[in-house]
Amino acid sequence: xxxxxxxxxxxxxxxxxxxxxxxxxxxxxxxxxxxxxxxxxxxxxxxxxxxxxxxxxxxxxxxxxxxxxxxxxxxxxxxxxxxxxxxxxxxxxxxxxxxxxxxxxxxxxxxxxxxxxxxxxxxxxxxxxxxxxxxxxxxxxxxxxxxxxxxxxxxxxxxxxxxxxxxxxxxxxxxxxxxxxxxxxxxxxxxxxxxxxxxxxxxxxxxxxxxxxxxxxxxxxxxxxxxxxxxxxxxxxxxxxxxxxxxxxxxxxxxxxxxxxxxxxxx
Amino acid sequence: xxxxxxxxxxxxxxxxxxxxxxxxxxxxxxxxxxxxxxxxxxxxxxxxxxxxxxxxxxxxxxxxxxxxxxxxxxxxxxxxxxxxxxxxxxxxxxxxxxxxxxxxxxxxxxxxxxxxxxxxxxxxxxxxxxxxxxxxxxxxxxxxxxxxxxxxxxxxxxxxxxxxxxxxxxxxxxxxxxxxxxxxxxxxxxxxxxxxxxxxxxxxxxxxxxxxxxxxxxxxxxxxxxxxxxxxxxxxxxxxxxxxxxxxxxxxxxxxxxxxxxxxxxxxxxxxxxxxxxxxxxxxxxxxxxxxxxxxxxxxxxxxxxxxxxxxxxxxxxxxxxxxxxxxxxxxxxxxxxxxxxxxxxxxxx
Amino acid sequence: xxxxxxxxxxxxxxxxxxxxxxxxxxxxxxxxxxxxxxxxxxxxxxxxxxxxxxxxxxxxxxxxxxxxxxxxxxxxxxxxxxxxxxxxxxxxxxxxxxxxxxxxxxxxxxxxxxxxxxxxxxxxxxxxxxxxxxxxxxxxxxxxxxxxxxxxxxxxxxxxxxxxxxxxxxxxxxxxxxxxxxxxxxxxxxxxxxxxxxxxxxxxxxxxxxxxxxxxxxxxxxxxxxxxxxxxxxxxxxxxxxxxxxxxxxxxxxxxxxxxxxxxxxxxxxxxxxxxxxxxx
Ligand SMILES: Nc1ncnc2c1ncn2[C@@H]1O[C@H](COP(=O)(O)OP(=O)(O)OP(=O)(O)O)[C@@H](O)[C@H]1O
Ligand SMILES: [Mg+2]
Numbered sequence: 001x002x003x004x005x006x007x008x009x010x011x012x013x014x015x016x017x018x019x020x021x022x023x024x025x026x027x028x029x030x031x032x033x034x035x036x037x038x039x040x041x042x043x044x045x046x047x048x049x050x051x052x053x054x055x056x057x058x059x060x061x062x063x064x065x066x067x068x069x070x071x072x073x074x075x076x077x078x079x080x081x082x083x084x085x086x087x088x089x090x091x092x093x094x095x096x097x098x099x100x101x102x103x104x105x106x107x108x109x110x111x112x113x114x115x116x117x118x119x120x121x122x123x124x125x126x127x128x129x130x131x132x133x134x135x136x137x138x139x140x141x142x143x144x145x146x147x148x149x150x151x152x153x154x155x156x157x158x159x160x161x162x163x164x165x166x167x168x169x170x171x172x173x174x175x176x177x178x179x180x181x182x183x184x185x186x187x188x189x190x191x192x193x194x195x196x197x198x199x200x201x202x203x204x205x206x207x208x209x210x211x212x213x214x215x216x217x218x219x220x221x222x223x224x225x226x227x228x229x230x231x232x233x234x235x236x237x238x239x240x241x242x243x244x245x246x247x248x249x250x251x252x253x254x255x256x257x258x259x260x261x262x263x264x265x266x267x
Numbered sequence: 268x269x270x271x272x273x274x275x276x277x278x279x280x281x282x283x284x285x286x287x288x289x290x291x292x293x294x295x296x297x298x299x300x301x302x303x304x305x306x307x308x309x310x311x312x313x314x315x316x317x318x319x320x321x322x323x324x325x326x327x328x329x330x331x332x333x334x335x336x337x338x339x340x341x342x343x344x345x346x347x348x349x350x351x352x353x354x355x356x357x358x359x360x361x362x363x364x365x366x367x368x369x370x371x372x373x374x375x376x377x378x379x380x381x382x383x384x385x386x387x388x389x390x391x392x393x394x395x396x397x398x399x400x401x402x403x404x405x406x407x408x409x410x411x412x413x414x415x416x417x418x419x420x421x422x423x424x425x426x427x428x429x430x431x432x433x434x435x436x437x438x439x440x441x442x443x444x445x446x447x448x449x450x451x452x453x454x455x456x457x458x459x460x461x462x463x464x465x466x467x468x469x470x471x472x473x474x475x476x477x478x479x480x481x482x483x484x485x486x487x488x489x490x491x492x493x494x495x496x497x498x499x500x501x502x503x504x505x506x507x508x509x510x511x512x513x514x515x516x517x518x519x520x521x522x523x524x525x526x527x528x529x530x531x532x533x534x535x536x537x538x539x540x541x542x543x544x545x546x547x548x549x550x551x552x553x554x555x556x557x558x559x560x561x562x563x564x565x566x567x568x569x570x571x572x573x574x575x576x577x578x579x580x581x582x583x584x585x586x587x588x589x590x591x592x593x594x595x596x597x598x599x600x601x602x603x604x605x606x607x608x609x610x611x612x613x614x615x616x617x
Numbered sequence: 618x619x620x621x622x623x624x625x626x627x628x629x630x631x632x633x634x635x636x637x638x639x640x641x642x643x644x645x646x647x648x649x650x651x652x653x654x655x656x657x658x659x660x661x662x663x664x665x666x667x668x669x670x671x672x673x674x675x676x677x678x679x680x681x682x683x684x685x686x687x688x689x690x691x692x693x694x695x696x697x698x699x700x701x702x703x704x705x706x707x708x709x710x711x712x713x714x715x716x717x718x719x720x721x722x723x724x725x726x727x728x729x730x731x732x733x734x735x736x737x738x739x740x741x742x743x744x745x746x747x748x749x750x751x752x753x754x755x756x757x758x759x760x761x762x763x764x765x766x767x768x769x770x771x772x773x774x775x776x777x778x779x780x781x782x783x784x785x786x787x788x789x790x791x792x793x794x795x796x797x798x799x800x801x802x803x804x805x806x807x808x809x810x811x812x813x814x815x816x817x818x819x820x821x822x823x824x825x826x827x828x829x830x831x832x833x834x835x836x837x838x839x840x841x842x843x844x845x846x847x848x849x850x851x852x853x854x855x856x857x858x859x860x861x862x863x864x865x866x867x868x869x870x871x872x873x874x875x876x877x878x879x880x881x882x883x884x885x886x887x888x889x890x891x892x893x894x895x896x897x898x
Contacts (some may be wrong), residue, residue, distance in 0.1 A: 002741060010700055016713045022728045022774060024714070025738045029731040031659065040752065041741035084631040091627035101626035103628055110639055114835035117852065117872045118638075120859060121645035144638040205721030207838045209854065212859060221723050225838055229845060235733065236842075240727030247719030255712050259786040319797050339800040346801045352794035356816045356896045366802035397895040417802065 001154075023244060029237035037234040048112060057238035064161035066223035067242065069135055070204060073219055076139030077146055077203035078196045084143070085150025086192060090184075092151070093158035107148045115145045119209035126213060133214050141209045146199035153198075153257075157191040158184065197250045269330045269343075269420035269453045270295045270577070271316065276325035277338055278477075282586045286476040295330075298444070300468035302461055304500065308477040309457040313423045316455070317346050327422060340369075345419035347427040349457075351410040353398045359409050360384075360394040365415035384416035387442055404430045406583055408439075418450060425457045438466060450557040456531035465489065473497050490538075492602065494553040495609035499538050500590065504566065505579040509535045510606060520572060521551025523595065528603050528612045539566070540579040542594045550595035553578065555586045567592070633837025646876070647868035661866040665858075665874075668867075674849040677840075678878075680765060681850065682833045685772045689829060690822070692773065694781035696809070697788055711785070718778040725775035731754075733767050733843070758847045768848065771839050775830065780825045787821025788814075820897070823890035830882045834875050851875050 028046055029037060033056075036042070058064050061080065083149055092100060123132060131137030169179035179187050210222040224239040251258070271293040273499040278286040284303045285308045293299045301309050313395035314320040316327055318339040326335045333530045334342045345366060353362050363384055367377040369475040385391045398406050414422055427443075428436045444467050446500060447454050458464050463470050465485045473496075481493035492498035511518045511534070513527035518535065527533055544550075553576060558602035560566075565580045569592070586592050653660040665671055696714060703710055717725070732738045735752040743749045755763040795817060799809045815822075837852035846857070855871035858864045 003882060008702065009700070012703060012710060015696060015699075015894035016710060018774070019713050019716055022732060026731045027736075028726040032886050038736070040736045040740055041744040042736065043835070044738065044741075064747065080634075084634050087627040088631040088752070091624035095621070095624035095627075097624040103632070105862065106632075106635065106858055110635065112831060112880055113639075113643070114831060114852070114872075114875055114879055116835060117855065117875055118646060120855070120865065120872050121649050122638075123859075125864070140638055145636065151631060186821060191662070197779055201719050205724070207721060207723050208835070208856065211856065221838070224723060224727075225841065228841060236727050237731050240724045240731070243724035244720055244728070247721075247724075248716050251716055252712060252721040255708070255892075256717070258715060258718070317801050319801070339797070340803045340805060344801065346798070348794055348798055350792075350794060352792070352798035354795055354798070354813060356819075356892075365799070365804075369799075369803035369808060399895050399897060413802070576619075 023248075025239050026237050026244070029234060032234065034232065034234050037232070037237070039126050057235055057242070060235065062218070062219075062223055063239070064141040066218050066220045068211045069214075069217050070220040071139075072135040073139045073142060073210070074203040076135060076199045077142040080139060080143035081146040081150040081199040082154075082192060082196050084155045085147050085195070086188075088151045089154025089156075090158050092155040094163065107151050110144070116141070116206060116208040118144075119212045123212060133217050135217065138210050138213050138219060139203065141213065142203035142206055143199070145206065145209075148203045149202070150195050150199060153195045154188070154192060157188050157195075160186050160191075191257055194254040195267045201247050201250050207244070271421060271453055271455070271474050272326075272328040273312075273316065274326040274328065276312070276315055277323045278308075278315055278320060279323045281366065281426035286315070286322075289477070291482065292471060293453055295453055295454060296448075298447060298454045298456065298467060298469045299476060300471045301455055301457045302459065302464040302471050302501070303474035304459060304614050307474045309474055310425055311477075312474070313346065313425055313455065317344060318342050319424055334378060336544055337614060342421075343419070344421035344423060345414040345417050345434075346422070347410050347414045347424040349425040349429075351406050353409050353413070355398050358395050359390060359401070362398070362409055363390075363394075363416045365411045365413060366419075369416065380416045380418060383413075384412040387415065387446060388412045388439070393431075404432070404435070405514060407431065411439075411443075415446070418452075420451075420453060422447065422452050422454045423457075424454065426459070426461070427456070429458075429460075436463075437612055443467070461503070465501075471501075473500065475500075481595050490600075491611065492536070493611050495536070495604050496535060498602065498604075502538060504539045504579070506536045506538050506579075506602070507574075507576045508604070509537070509574045509576070511535055511573060521593075522548055523551055525601060529605075531614075532606035534604040534609070535597055536604055537576075537600065539577045540564075541600035542578050542595045543597060544580065544584070545593050545595045547591075547593050550593040552591045552593055555588050555590050555592060558586060560585060643876075646869050646872050649866055650873045653866065654741050661870040663863075665867050667868045668854075670849040670854055673855045674851050678834065678850045679764070679767060679849055681772065681836070682830060684765075684769050685776075686826065686830055686833055687781050688769070688773060689777045690826065691794075692861045693784050693825070694818075696777075698814075701788070701811040715778045715782050717775045718782060720775055721838065722772075722775060722836050723838035723842060725771050726839035729767060729771040729774070730842055733770075756844055756847070761848065764848050767843050768840055768870060771843060772833070772836065775839070776829065776836075779832070780829050783825040783828065784818065784821050787818050787824075790821075791817045811864050819890055819892050823886055823892075826886050826890070827883050830886070831879045834882070836881050851878075 027046070031046060058067070076194070091097070092104065122141065126132035126137050165183050166179050167186070169183045170176065174182060205221065207221045207225055210219040211225050214222050220239065220243060224236065224243070228236065271291070273289055273291040276286055276289045277284070279487060282429070297446060301312065303309055311320060318334065318337060322335065326333055328334065329342060329344070347448045352367070358364070360381060363381045364377050367380060382391075382516055385394060388411055390405060390408050390412055393405060401409065406589065407427065419472070426441055431439060440463060453497065456467060468485060470483060471485055471488050473480045473488065475496050481488055481497045488497065488501055492501065495508060499508070509520070510532065511520065513529050513530050513533045516527055516530065518527045520523045525535070551571055553571045555566070555567055555569045557568040558565060560582065562582065564582050565584055566577060567580055567586060568577045569576065570576070604610060605612055632861050650661050651657055651659070700711060704876060730737070733755050735754050740749065742750045743753070754760060755767055757764070791814070795813050796809050804812065823836045835852055836851055837856060840848055840853055851871055855868045855875070858871065859868035881896060
């Protein structure tokens with residue numbers, strides 16, 4: 001009995017280590033600098049923990065601007081997908097209307113496609129529209145990636161807020177929009193925030209479309225991919241760590257909503 | 268032979284104590300009803316017996332074997348879940364056959380027992396449907412059939428008829444009773460419907476706040492409640508309680524004087540039908556407040572000595588609200604309880 | 618409900634947006650792939666198929682998808698069942714296990730590059746243990762099996778989380794009474810899993826497989842980060858044709874192939890793992 005429990009718990013611990021140790025190792029590679037990258041055999045503990053490498057990484061021409069571009073793109077993507085997705089989610093949750101099923105299907109269909117790849121032909125039209133190589137252009141295609149999630153998740157969020165609450169507000173003299181703002185929005189806000197963060201992470205991590213649609217104003221992922229073959233390892237590791245840290249923090253922030261989100265997205 | 272012994276079972280969920288040292292012995296083939304208000308620990312007790320919940324302390328023995336540490340499947344029992352737990356991805360037939368298939372029963376026997384159980388519960392027309400295509404009451408009957416089909420020696424049922432209409436419930440009750448008696452199944456039947464418990468059970472265990480208040484034959488539980496709680500919970504209308512003061516070994520009520528078992532504050536318990544109407548001056552007066560003609564009898568609610576009291580009068584007797592009626596307890600029907608603890612003072616002597 | 622325009626007004630912006638940024642580029646990609654100059658042609662596909670890397674790219678993509686996806690499903694099912702038995706610290710474990718959800722394939726590639734490069738942490742650990750005396754190469758052209766293994770490891774590390782999260786969400790929708798009822802009626806843990814848990818999880822498994830397979834066909838940065846151009850896959854080839862060769866037509870042809878594969882996989886999952894509505898809880 002206790003032996004089985006012991007085996008079980010060490011299994012759990014092993015899987016935790018399997019997730020965490022690689023992150024630890026790239027962090028070592030990122031803060032150790034050139035010396036650590038070249039050393040052999042490597043130490044599994046930071047010899048001289050310094051953020052100098054990360055600092056010098058940010059000082060590299062282009063990295064800092066790429067990071068800022070990534071941030072800008074991700075924030076724009078977040079805004080686009082919430083502004084477009086939340087109303088649609090509300091419509092799916094509260095109204096039964098002709099075409100609702102077809103709309104749902106379209107949303108699901110987008111998930112069967114590698115949407116990032118659709119950036120390929122957009123190069124031409126984006127150049128014509130002046131969107132090529134701009135944060136807005138990348139954010140638009142990222143929003144197309146994040147929108148289906150935003151719609152389905154916010155639909156499930158609004159479904160979780162009893163219609164009666166809204167109806168009670170109407171009875172007490174609120175107009176429909178006012179009832180929405182006073183009753184539904186406050187209740188839905190944490191979930192919407194989680195959806196927004198998820199949209200941020202999708203954008204922050206996207207590589208293909210960002211690489212295809214930018215040349216000079218690259219996002220961090222596009223920048224790292226472009227310099228992959230030229231830059232020294234410790235710079236690459238620093239870049240990898242830069243990519244990972246915000247995502248880990250954000251996953252922590254949305255951890256409560258991670259699951260409710262997918263449970264409903266099933267249907 | 269499947270006697271169930273529950274030996275000092277305690278179950279706590281964190282700070283919530285659901286069961287407090289429960290001692291219970293259910294004889295082989297006995298039908299025991301577990302009766303109590305919502306949240307008193309009935310489901311928890313069944314789940315501990317089934318092995319779905321591990322007890323904090325104590326042991327469970329089935330057929331003389333300590334099963335406390337065995338997983339549910341090794342305990343050799345069947346159960347009807349309070350929320351049915353009918354598998355949604357299997358047809359009714361597969362649901363009913365589930366236990367037999369798990370036991371590796373041969374096809375012919377599985378078929379035969381599935382047919383018997385579904386006939387008994389009138390679910391043959393639905394055998395090839397899925398549970399989502401059934402009503403709540405039909406689903407509940409599938410859950411009961413699934414348990415009966417394995418012909419278990421121990422059967423645990425958690426409010427198995429709660430969702431049926433009154434007529435069907437009466438019919439099912441009678442059939443369950445005869446089938447289980449014929450098969451000699453040791454049964455624990457959870458309900459908070461006291462008429463169901465009275466009608467079905469060989470013995471009733473009344474549970475309150477995780478403790479067994481009384482364990483007795485239905486008639487004894489009814490006539491000699493061990494505590495004020497039991498008297499108030501069992502029977503409709505519930506037993507009346509008058510908080511009185513005894514002095515010199517006697518209690519006065521209206522024109523009547525009763526010998527009391529103790530001095531000081533004391534509670535007098537009296538069932539609504541254990542009275543007779545007498546002329547003024549020969550009993551105690553009841554100021555009538557509400558009169559409810561029930562067909563077979565008349566239910567009268569009134570006020571006496573500052574207490575509410577409900578009594579049962581013959582159906583042709585219809586006093587008017589505001590009127591005083593005069594009543595006298597039938598001989599030998601007075602029950603005395605301690606005012607502080609609520610425990611019966613002259614314990615039942617069956 | 619009153620007939621109203623409101624729902625249409627609410628979905629209109631997102632619909633317009635998807636039309637412009639999903640349907641239009643979809644059509645454009647297909648057009649681009651089937652055009653040569655002003656005429657319709659299969660020229661792009663011919664150039665794609667005649668390229669040296671094409672068959673390697675197809676093979677590698679399939680190898681990766683066929684190895685990674687089933688392993689991830691098994692691993693994620695195992696992990697989600699383990700979660701049910703964790704008594705304390707369940708939330709912490711769940712969070713740790715879902716961390717990779719936020720990690721891009723590029724970052725994952727770099728993480729495993731740090732571990733698997735010649736002077737990386739794997740070699741260091743093996744050296745410390747006395748198993749090797751000099752660095753060993755895993756990520757070169759000469760070690761395709763090891764390189765494939767590295768990519769599989771990195772993908773398992775990065776993307777099992779999404780399968781896990783979908784399955785855990787699905788398990789939360791399945792009341793525990795079903796498994797309990799099965800155990801009372803004599804089912805062994807394995808029988809409970811096979812006959813109750815797994816069938817009830819089917820819709821979640823379907824969702825997880827669709828998401829995961831589409832993403833696996835799309836993956837390329839992990840491959841570039843670990844192996845450079847040593848192990849071409851479909852999307853990395855599309856990227857190269859677009860970037861290095863500036864040939865949008867062939868890149869689009871690759872994109873069409875990837876889309877067809879994704880769509881085909883989705884349809885297969887929808888069909889094979891269909892759950893009739895009457896069998897839903
Ligand atoms: N898993 C649990 N965690 C914490 N408390 C629990 C749990 N299960 C039951 N309880 C508590 O234990 C007590 C007994 O619950 P139980 O379900 O046994 O009641 P019951 O008698 O079956 O009630 P009902 O008639 O409403 O079904 C209740 O106070 C309940 O809140
Ligand atoms: Mg209960």
